[in-house]
Amino acid sequence: MTQTASIRSDDVLEADGSIKLRKVVLAGRLDMLGMEDIALKLTSLTAIKPLPVILDVRDVSFLASIGIRSIISSARALDQKGGHLVILLGDNELVKATLESAGIDDVIPLFSDEEQAEQEALS
Amino acid sequence: MAEPRSDALTISVQPTPLEMRRCSLWLTEHCQNQAVPPEPTGKLDLCLNEVLANLIDHGGASDFSCPVDLTLELADCGDRGLATLTIVDAGPAFDPLSVDRGPLPRTLAEAEPGGLGLLLVRRFMDERAYERAGGRNVLKLGIYWPKGP
Numbered sequence: 001m002t003q004t005a006s007i008r009s010d011d012v013l014e015a016d017g018s019i020k021l022r023k024v025v026l027a028g029r030l031d032m033l034g035m036e037d038i039a040l041k042l043t044s045l046t047a048i049k050p051l052p053v054i055l056d057v058r059d060v061s062f063l064a065s066i067g068i069r070s071i072i073s074s075a076r077a078l079d080q081k082g083g084h085l086v087i088l089l090g091d092n093e094l095v096k097a098t099l100e101s102a103g104i105d106d107v108i109p110l111f112s113d114e115e116q117a118e119q120e121a122l123s
Numbered sequence: 124m125a126e127p128r129s130d131a132l133t134i135s136v137q138p139t140p141l142e143m144r145r146c147s148l149w150l151t152e153h154c155q156n157q158a159v160p161p162e163p164t165g166k167l168d169l170c171l172n173e174v175l176a177n178l179i180d181h182g183g184a185s186d187f188s189c190p191v192d193l194t195l196e197l198a199d200c201g202d203r204g205l206a207t208l209t210i211v212d213a214g215p216a217f218d219p220l221s222v223d224r225g226p227l228p229r230t231l232a233e234a235e236p237g238g239l240g241l242l243l244v245r246r247f248m249d250e251r252a253y254e255r256a257g258g259r260n261v262l263k264l265g266i267y268w269p270k271g272p
Contacts, residue, residue, distance in 0.1 A: 062172075069237070076234065102227075106229060108231065
């Protein structure tokens with residue numbers, strides 16, 4: 001199986017150049033091999049600075065528990081620094097079912113709609 | 124659990140992260156060929172991944188001289204279909220279905236990152252059975268789906 005994982009980020013800036021909102025986009029297969037590729041970058045993008053962060057998993061085809069662990073760790077570290085992480089699902093039903101079955105919807109806000117995700121992240 | 128058809132598919136793999144990808148491809152291709160819908164296929168794929176990951180992390184998999192044997196069977200249960208995956212390994216006796224992770228977290232601070240894989244297996248699989256047979260762990264996981272009109 002050649003499908004792999006990828007991560008990229010896009011910062012929305014304030015007029016003074018400071019970061020207003022960070023969008024981190026994950027894609028592909030987040031299993032053991034996939035997380036080897038992206039875990040460090042996910043931590044550095046989401047858990048270092050106290051920012052509002054949208055974690056976009058709309059293009060994640062497969063989310064294993066190792067990926068959920070990494071998301072929890074990042075969200076917790078960000079929360080302790082005063083930041084806030086929300087997850088944008090879109091219509092990704094398998095990833096939604098996975099996160100809900102693991103109880104993540106009770107501790108990290110999940111959104112189907114991008115605008116609502118932005119509002120919550122910035123609140 | 125319903126009696127499976129005789130046209131079972133089997134594969135033997137070493138429990139490694141790379142081989143897990145091969146298992147996933149094997150599973151999803153055969154499910155697709157047999158018209159198993161994407162949702163049960165995805166859940167079965169995820170649970171297979173979690174069981175194999177657990178073997179790698181905790182089952183002494185690196186010491187295995189025997190591969191892990193996988194068998195996929197499909198059954199017609201009237202208005203439902205059933206896919207059953209049997210996972211057999213020669214590691215130390217361990218019943219993954221006996222693991223109780225405890226209550227789900229209510230806050231981010233309470234969230235424990237570990238133990239989620241086997242929780243997903245319990246939540247996603249409609250049929251679950253474990254036995255120790257012939258010195259091997261035999262885990263059966265099954266998922267139903269409604270058949271179309």
